[in-house]
């Protein structure tokens with residue numbers, strides 16, 4: 001198979017994004033354009049994503065972003081090989097906007113059309129930026145997802161663990177909110193934790209040594225709330241100390257879960273070929289979490305791969321790339337009556 005140029009579209013949450021990605025014949029990837037419009041400011045006043053506002057904003061901006069992505073890529077619509085779009089999981093209004101747009105372009109330009117599972121986009125991103133062989137282990141940590149996934153191949157995944165309550169980014173956001181920090185909470189908590197005193201508060205480490213590879217964060221958040229109530233009114237130092245305690249429990253839990261997952265991977269596949277541990281999702285921006293994963297991977301004989309931050313958070317390059325990988329793997333595209341799926345495990 002020769003070069004593939006794929007137009008990708010992403011509108012499943014609060015980023016409107018379009019991108020053109022080239023997959024070279026040797027399997028390497030190249031981002032020709034990558035346009036992302038974050039709706040952060042639109043939702044900040046509400047402390048979270050408002051689905052109706054998100055969908056309306058996608059409608060008004062997506063055309064322009066697709067045009068910009070095509071122009072910047074220097075690839076004409078005529079020479080695009082396929083149109084790939086997130087068809088789930090996500091907010092249904094946004095998914096509908098993306099799908100309608102992608103279908104219209106595919107139909108008008110007479111191009112193959114591919115619906116992509118957003119999680120597959122995150123899962124394959126590492127192969128866009130690095131030469132990573134299957135199988136590898138993925139930790140996906142975002143505002144909506146917290147999963148440990150065995151990536152065996154394109155379209156071939158085993159979910160080894162997931163959260164039984166809140167997603168990790170959600171836990172950061174809720175913790176920030178109850179401590180009076182802004183939205184999104186993750187960066188605010190990480191920032192405050194830098195000034196924290198390590199020994200002041202101790203919080204439980206969720207799921208420690210639990211043989212299922214799942215996560216749980218709502219108990220931790222409740223523990224923070226109780227401590228915050230006992231300490232009220234909260235001084236900036238107390239807030240920093242609580243943030244650090246929260247983040248420390250989170251990294252301990254991740255280290256515990258991931259170390260078990262790496263053991264399980266090693267038992268099944270060995271580590272002679274130096275397999276990879278890959279991280280994706282917005283929470284991968286957290287330095288403490290990255291360092292924890294990097295250290296654990298090195299100890300267990302794994303490579304650690306973190307795609308650049310703009311590819312960890314939601315973007316359309318990962319969707320275009322997943323489309324390219326699917327075509328290269330010989331998988332069929334979709335019919336133009338493909339329906340969006342708000343839930344899609």
Ligand code: KG4
Pocket residue numbers: 013141142143144145168169170172173184185186187190281282283284285286287312313314
């Ligand atoms: O992947 P993402 O951009 O959006 C989706 O969830 O789809 O992830 C956003 C999440 C938010 O919950 C945000 O608080 C969290 O990632 N996040 C962080 C950091 N930066 C962003 N969490 C912890 N530490 C950070 N530095």
Ligand code: ZN
Pocket residue numbers: 118122142281313314
């Ligand atoms: Zn995402």
